Amino acid sequence: MLRRVLIALALPLFLAACGADNKWASDEAVRTARYVSEEQPSISLMTVIGLNRGEGGHSALLINGSQRVIFDPAGSFVHPRAPERHDVLYGITPAMRNVYIDYHARDLPGERYYVTVDTVPVSRETADIAIRAAEGNGPVNKAFCAVGTSKVLSATPGFQGAPGGFSPIRLRSWFLTLPGVRTEEYRDNDPRLVHGDLLKMNDGSLHAYDR
Template identity: 85%
Template sequence: MLRRILIALALPLFLAACGADNKFASDEAVRAVQYRSTEQPSISLMTVIGLNRGEGGHSALLINGSQQIIFDPAGSFEHPRAPERYDVLYGITPEMRNVYIDYHARDLPGERYYVALDTVPVTREVADAAIRAAENNGAVNKAFCAVGVSNVLGSVPGFQGAPGGFSPIRLREWFRTLPRVQSTEFRDNDPRLVHGDLLRMKDGSIEAYDR
């Protein structure tokens, strides 16, 4: 209950507008948390979608290659075990992926969103090319999340047709036309997720901690 009250009071505009930052975690912090998944290499588009009107609130990429990262352009997510470097989040274990999704999937007055996850299996080489593109992209300005994702995808083999523009929904519609795409959705209190136990405010930001 406390979690929901804090979110309702502190995040009225974060998802709709997408945040912005220029964080740069140290090499030591990034190396310490690197996670390599045993699952098939893949590129997943994560889209935060409004429950009321179906509007797109945010776009991000989950990339599973030589390590698993989240490219969170102009995102507001923070976690002490997911160091960030220019919109790239490291240390994305399955649990941290779920914490990230749970952070965005919520059903509160004025904050009603679910998360769509669309995944395309790729080779390790393609996944690593996507990771490099995300790392080389640099920090993305506020409200340019879909633009940032499109820029990264557009430089990756097999994804060059990514549409430009500011619409997470348009980007998702295109992504779902790709061969072998698999889609799922996550809503608030989804039992598949590791739900955040505490959100605390620090200098105007929100930090999520898992249980």
């Protein structure tokens, strides 16, 4: 009982960038958006990290297999050319990947985050297993992004040791021990990114649109 109380009290402190969604794009939208990359199949852990205290703000996966998708558990990112089904974003072209990263790499009052992208090369078969695990996971509750990310990784060959729990930082620390991992870091106004316009909607959510 005490453990449940402590978890309940701690949850508001975790994952400021995480949201909740239960979206289901149409078959036509997903089919039209499908993007196949010529890059080597891979699985990338994307971690949003606070600039001030180094706290974990969000965890997500960029998966490049028979198509490239982002598993964005409990994420708040929305784009008209990235249809979403239960936290899986389709149509992840190079530009869309950059818009997604740019959306999370913020240096605003009260919202100061940078993004790390840690990539491990895998076989096409392994990447597709990860995509199917993400598609079969279902929507993730608010503040459970690291939990959902770990669950998908744990269902993927070579990633079964992913630690559970609510900490994106702990999950990233484990991911960095994997063989062949390559790391990139992005901050606000990074010239490598396609900078998106963030439009605040009536419900307070932020929607990203590339210029």
